[in-house]
Amino acid sequence: MAQTTLKSRSRQIYKPKLARQVKEKVIEFILFLAAFSSVATTVAILYILIKESFLFFQEVPIVDFLTGTKWTPLFVNPQYGILPLLSGTLMSAGVALAVAIPMGTIAAIYLSEFATKRVREIAKPALELLAAIPTVVYGYFALLYVTPFLQNFFPKLPGFNILAAGLVMGLMIIPFISSISEDAMSAVPVGLREGSYAMGATKLQTALKVVFSAAISGISSSYILGTSRAVGETMIVAIAAGLRPNLTWNPFDQAATITAFIVQVSLGDLPHGTIAYQTIFAAGLTLVLMTLLLNIIGHFLAKTYREIY
Amino acid sequence: MPTTNLRKLRTNLNRRKLINSGFAFLGATIIAIAIIILLGLTLKMAFQGAERITPEFFTSFPSRRASRAGILSAWVGTCLVMLVTAMAAIPLGVASGIYLEEYAKKNWLADLIEINVTNLAGVPSIIYGLLALGLFVYELRLGQSILSAGLTLALLILPVVIVTTRESIRAIPNSLREASYALGASKWQTIWDHILPYSFGSILTGVIIGLSRAIGETAPIITIGALTFIAFLPKSPFKSEFPFLSFEWLQAPFTVMPIQMFNWVSRPQAAFEINAAAAGTVLIGMTLGINAIAIFLRYQLRKDIKW
Amino acid sequence: MVINNSHEQITSIPKAEVADLDFYYGSFHALKGINMTLPEHSVTALIGPSGCGKTTFLRCFNRMHDLYPGNRYEGSIWLDKDTNILGRKVDPIEVRMRISMVFQRPNPFPKSIYENVAYGLRVRGENNRRLMDEKIEDALRVSALWDEVKDRLNESAYNLSGGQQQRLCIARALVADPEIVLFDEPTSALDPIATASIEELMSTLKDRVTILIVTHSMQQAARISDHTAFMYLGELIEFGRTKDVFNKPLNQQTEDYISGRIG
Amino acid sequence: MVINNSHEQITSIPKAEVADLDFYYGSFHALKGINMTLPEHSVTALIGPSGCGKTTFLRCFNRMHDLYPGNRYEGSIWLDKDTNILGRKVDPIEVRMRISMVFQRPNPFPKSIYENVAYGLRVRGENNRRLMDEKIEDALRVSALWDEVKDRLNESAYNLSGGQQQRLCIARALVADPEIVLFDEPTSALDPIATASIEELMSTLKDRVTILIVTHSMQQAARISDHTAFMYLGELIEFGRTKDVFNKPLNQQTEDYISGRIG
Amino acid sequence: VPAVKSQSGSIIKIDGSSTVYPITEAVAEEYQIENKGATQVTVGVSGTGGGFKKFCSEDEAVRTDISDASRPIKEEEMAMCEAAGVEYIEIPVAYDAITVVANPENPIESMTVEELAQIWDPESEGEITNWSQVNPEWPDAEFVLYGPGADSGTFDGFTDKINGDEGASRTDYTPSEDDNVLVQGVSSDPNALGYFGYSYYEENQDKLKAIAIDAGEGAVVPSVETVRDGSYAPLSRPIYIYVNAQAAEKPEVAEFVEFYLTNAEGLVPEVGSVPLTPEEYQEGIARFQNGETGTTAAK
Numbered sequence A: 001m002a003q004t005t006l007k008s009r010s011r012q013i014y015k016p017k018l019a020r021q022v023k024e025k026v027i028e029f030i031l032f033l034a035a036f037s038s039v040a041t042t043v044a045i046l047y048i049l050i051k052e053s054f055l056f057f058q059e060v061p062i063v064d065f066l067t068g069t070k071w072t073p074l075f076v077n078p079q080y081g082i083l084p085l086l087s088g089t090l091m092s093a094g095v096a097l098a099v100a101i102p103m104g105t106i107a108a109i110y111l112s113e114f115a116t117k118r119v120r121e122i123a124k125p126a127l128e129l130l131a132a133i134p135t136v137v138y139g140y141f142a143l144l145y146v147t148p149f150l151q152n153f154f155p156k157l158p159g160f161n162i163l164a165a166g167l168v169m170g171l172m173i174i175p176f177i178s179s180i181s182e183d184a185m186s187a188v189p190v191g192l193r194e195g196s197y198a199m200g201a202t203k204l205q206t207a208l209k210v211v212f213s214a215a216i217s218g219i220s221s222s223y224i225l226g227t228s229r230a231v232g233e234t235m236i237v238a239i240a241a242g243l244r245p246n247l248t249w250n251p252f253d254q255a256a257t258i259t260a261f262i263v264q265v266s267l268g269d270l271p272h273g274t275i276a277y278q279t280i281f282a283a284g285l286t287l288v289l290m291t292l293l294l295n296i297i298g299h300f301l302a303k304t305y306r307e308i309y
Numbered sequence B: 001m002p003t004t005n006l007r008k009l010r011t012n013l014n015r016r017k018l019i020n021s022g023f024a025f026l027g028a029t030i031i032a033i034a035i036i037i038l039l040g041l042t043l044k045m046a047f048q049g050a051e052r053i054t055p056e057f058f059t060s061f062p063s064r065r066a067s068r069a070g071i072l073s074a075w076v077g078t079c080l081v082m083l084v085t086a087m088a089a090i091p092l093g094v095a096s097g098i099y100l101e102e103y104a105k106k107n108w109l110a111d112l113i114e115i116n117v118t119n120l121a122g123v124p125s126i127i128y129g130l131l132a133l134g135l136f137v138y139e140l141r142l143g144q145s146i147l148s149a150g151l152t153l154a155l156l157i158l159p160v161v162i163v164t165t166r167e168s169i170r171a172i173p174n175s176l177r178e179a180s181y182a183l184g185a186s187k188w189q190t191i192w193d194h195i196l197p198y199s200f201g202s203i204l205t206g207v208i209i210g211l212s213r214a215i216g217e218t219a220p221i222i223t224i225g226a227l228t229f230i231a232f233l234p235k236s237p238f239k240s241e242f243p244f245l246s247f248e249w250l251q252a253p254f255t256v257m258p259i260q261m262f263n264w265v266s267r268p269q270a271a272f273e274i275n276a277a278a279a280g281t282v283l284i285g286m287t288l289g290i291n292a293i294a295i296f297l298r299y300q301l302r303k304d305i306k307w
Numbered sequence C, D: 001m002v003i004n005n006s007h008e009q010i011t012s013i014p015k016a017e018v019a020d021l022d023f024y025y026g027s028f029h030a031l032k033g034i035n036m037t038l039p040e041h042s043v044t045a046l047i048g049p050s051g052c053g054k055t056t057f058l059r060c061f062n063r064m065h066d067l068y069p070g071n072r073y074e075g076s077i078w079l080d081k082d083t084n085i086l087g088r089k090v091d092p093i094e095v096r097m098r099i100s101m102v103f104q105r106p107n108p109f110p111k112s113i114y115e116n117v118a119y120g121l122r123v124r125g126e127n128n129r130r131l132m133d134e135k136i137e138d139a140l141r142v143s144a145l146w147d148e149v150k151d152r153l154n155e156s157a158y159n160l161s162g163g164q165q166q167r168l169c170i171a172r173a174l175v176a177d178p179e180i181v182l183f184d185e186p187t188s189a190l191d192p193i194a195t196a197s198i199e200e201l202m203s204t205l206k207d208r209v210t211i212l213i214v215t216h217s218m219q220q221a222a223r224i225s226d227h228t229a230f231m232y233l234g235e236l237i238e239f240g241r242t243k244d245v246f247n248k249p250l251n252q253q254t255e256d257y258i259s260g261r262i263g
Numbered sequence E: 001v002p003a004v005k006s007q008s009g010s011i012i013k014i015d016g017s018s019t020v021y022p023i024t025e026a027v028a029e030e031y032q033i034e035n036k037g038a039t040q041v042t043v044g045v046s047g048t049g050g051g052f053k054k055f056c057s058e059d060e061a062v063r064t065d066i067s068d069a070s071r072p073i074k075e076e077e078m079a080m081c082e083a084a085g086v087e088y089i090e091i092p093v094a095y096d097a098i099t100v101v102a103n104p105e106n107p108i109e110s111m112t113v114e115e116l117a118q119i120w121d122p123e124s125e126g127e128i129t130n131w132s133q134v135n136p137e138w139p140d141a142e143f144v145l146y147g148p149g150a151d152s153g154t155f156d157g158f159t160d161k162i163n164g165d166e167g168a169s170r171t172d173y174t175p176s177e178d179d180n181v182l183v184q185g186v187s188s189d190p191n192a193l194g195y196f197g198y199s200y201y202e203e204n205q206d207k208l209k210a211i212a213i214d215a216g217e218g219a220v221v222p223s224v225e226t227v228r229d230g231s232y233a234p235l236s237r238p239i240y241i242y243v244n245a246q247a248a249e250k251p252e253v254a255e256f257v258e259f260y261l262t263n264a265e266g267l268v269p270e271v272g273s274v275p276l277t278p279e280e281y282q283e284g285i286a287r288f289q290n291g292e293t294g295t296t297a298a299k
Ligand SMILES: Nc1ncnc2c1ncn2[C@@H]1O[C@H](COP(=O)(O)OP(=O)(O)OP(=O)(O)O)[C@@H](O)[C@H]1O
Pocket: C025, C028, C030, C048, C049, C050, C051, C052, C053, C054, C055, C056, C057, C216
């Protein structure tokens, strides 16, 4: 090949350098801004919550807020103890998790280790539908079908109660646990599974002793996710668990959760700037801190039990 | 191997196999129970609402008389809100996903964004409602409008879109990236010509799943204050004079399907319970329809793409 | 068509006998009419070009193919002349308790060193700590790992080097006194030093068990095995004493392979 | 320390010259003081045991290592004596436009056959359909694929067989008239027949371009290359005309490798 | 309601009392049918207090044109309105009876004002929790209370008239601005007791039982007659709409208010409330047309 063609060829390809580099940089910057928008969202959430809560805590001592056993912010002698809302939140989440964790885990083990490919391909999306149903529909189920059904066995059960809301919420949370756990278990390398089968283990032994422990990080993060779902779930409890702040540990009782309180107050359309308006932000801040704490725990769990195979 | 030994081995084996089958039965039962309960409740609702699901139900506004009340303003509102949500969440989420997967260097900033996205995914939806109330309604003065609601839900599903975008991009084998670079493509060329087209389908699937979640969200919309009697439609986005597009509808008051259902659920008259059941059935139908599209897309993609 | 150019001089007692074995992955006919005997207390090597079916054959011995749908065996593998491993009524789990396996890549469980070896006993419901300690120490000694790990039995197995992990897997395979141990290219993921230590192990192991090993290295086969089987395109082409197969192959294809002309 | 036992008889014009090349994956020193010339219009083979750095070396020529963080080059590779490929101011994208690459596994884009080849032109902003048609036909002809695909240029490239896909990748690499084409074990994922057709191609290609190829098969190196470089543990041990390297290696390690004693 | 295509402009924003809501909703519905969607009306339910907070808001984006109220505007609300420069016209639209309801399974038929006060007194919180503590003849069972929230005019009216002090109430009950929630609660719990506007009882007579109230002259059950003749005491009261005087100058608002008052007589009974007399409605129209601002209700 002649030397001249080589030269001209190289000149041709050296040409568009600067324009291209500028374009690449601009695009990268735009994409960065987009990615950063999620950080901006978090900052905005914290800003709004902290700003309003700050005003709130100027009126209400933080100790009273954390230790008070009565939550009556809208009455004549308002009391701002978050404990009743907290107990409602924890109780309903507790009932839900008592349903969802065992059922979700067993379903995940079954799907990943026992089910045939066909069954898995049908059952997994079918289970995922449980999470796709709008929560307002679940609230409807809990209030109009599940509570009356439970009243057949527990005649004293009030019309609004934690139990029905929690049970239905548990049903909704199952797929968060089963799907993510199943993914984690499926990701366990075939080599480990075959190692166990080659020792003469049954499917169950392989599933529980090898696959489960190898996938523990993914499984524990599914529990964390399920928990933060349960704690933050709103419509089911707002519709079916009752709106009365009630410091109780009895699931047969009615009780308002943090989320239900926010919804209830929002329905009344509180105007900007009143203390009643600020209460929902203080309650929201509490909720965010709870879920943040859960996430941090999840992060640690994932770190300690990182999948190492 | 001595036969006594073999016999011991077999007894032990039989016990283990029994436990094994017991568990398999338990697992299948649990899955079946969960699905049957869901199916049972849904069908019960559908039967209860069936008498109300007529064409008029879709073309009537809400009314104080249950038998005349319909979901026209609700489903139109839902569609418009979803439109805003999709328009905001898709570009933002896809761009973020691309940045995180293809550009971000391993540094504290990338870690921050990454951890932040995970965290946002766990923030309860009602908190987005509070954000919207404080930010969109009061600080930015967007009012209790379709725009506020759409943006709120867009932020809510942003983590879903980001995560699925990242996963779809990650599923593209590195060999294709290297092939493109080796031909002298720049980074953006590689992304635009290869990464995006090849992951388009699965990103779309993720977005649709995100939207199907947004469609049923009630709490954040209640928080911005949308529970009202709305018996009219927002202005049409099209008009006869130039420039033919109108954005007034963005500012309009609105209601959406889950809010309408919530409204009817909390009415005590049995007749409205039927409406609520009918609206719930339609809402589930919409959600399932959207999910079915997503599943179909995913299936089509699996069939076509094999790298 | 069954080609079986066995040399006649196999002397030891047969531990297992393969008779007319065919194997199918769905419709793909991967093993074709294999007949072979596995002599007791000796090392038998399977060699052949990539894709010829060595791994497939090996995994018939502990019914590993049962784990995946669509696989089909035909023919039989007789263990001690009385049990057909492939028999319909024979439980694959029982087979696997008698015939254990070591894989190509070390695959210790994400558990402690102790628990990895203990697993072979625990699946049988063994819980007696004294007995387990004893057996585990024994297995680790035989696998030439005891001295290196005896002070850190509770550490994670993932802290070990690749070679140590593979020896751990060997200990795990040995702990419950299997009759046959199958090795599928056990050193292909290891460096030369780790490889040497595992090869050294082999010769001591055959006092306890019968060994069947797949290897892609002819040199390795020559170094460690007593008998060698050469496979090609799913068929067993030649089987005999290692030195015979390597020095005076009966079959042209074997010779081509050994001299590097094919593969 | 630079070991460079080059035979002296290299005759053709150097297309590229490697001078004191070191390469690091993070802190891992993968290439150590390599000096070599790449003769123009000829096929140069890189051989050596697995992990010796062949792929790493090859990917220095088109700056592929720039794609991943933590990689570091030292030294230089002069192209046509005037451009240092590794130079700080040289844009890797330009390098890749002049030096293209074919990978170990065929990696066509999930696009049509036509668009696969066209992509090499499109990245340069070429859009003239007539000119593209011409160049694409030419590239496909040179890659001995034209006759097989000319009637189905709009079909997906995934409908082609592995060997056809690899030839498509070669056409893609050739379409924009590169000066050097790098091949990284281009036949290792292919069956013998496909391999033969690609080997055949090589000899016709060298009229257009300079070829550097990594292969794990010494036979292949012997068959297709004009010059051979033997690498070991990140160093270039021996470099010279292929027949010299294979028949009278200067270095003991080369001889050991060629005779199968190591690797 | 048949579909009406949206075409033009103005929106009338209404919010406030849940007691008035059914009436306003019915009027809005009829008005929009008649009007073919030319004017759009939104009706929210925030409770009387919540409604006034919006009605008198400085923020125009939030401010409503009309506020539903189940009690007259309070001093502090007047001050808020003044600060925001909002003038208003007060128009009564119906009578209401705050109705005390129990589950139909509950054997109690009537209560004296004192008994009611004892149940709802702030002092009783945590102390009085059982029917029999109030009246030994009543069942020995814990009661469960439902009532409106603190933004509610009904709450203000009830506490004022029963406990003698506006806002004085025990707090360990289920509060909701949405009376439908209260109906749900009482109807699903045999030991429940609640109170809310008459129309919510009227609509749900099959699930609820109205408790007769004895203010010293014998127990009286709420009904259209007992409200009209004043014998259902002390829990009867007029209910209002408040119209922003500035907004009233807009023709569509004026048209709507007049439509409201001319059709109220027919629509009020339909939603289970007690209508005013035709003369009273005429007076209201006159007040409105004359633009008489301020409140006339005796405090
Ligand atoms: N799960 C499977 N399904 C279908 N075909 C398979 C499967 N596993 C292996 N094969 C095919 O069966 C044949 C034998 O494979 P096998 O893995 O036994 O070869 P091998 O001799 O062990 O090769 P290597 O040395 O590469 O491990 C090959 O053609 C392979 O492609």
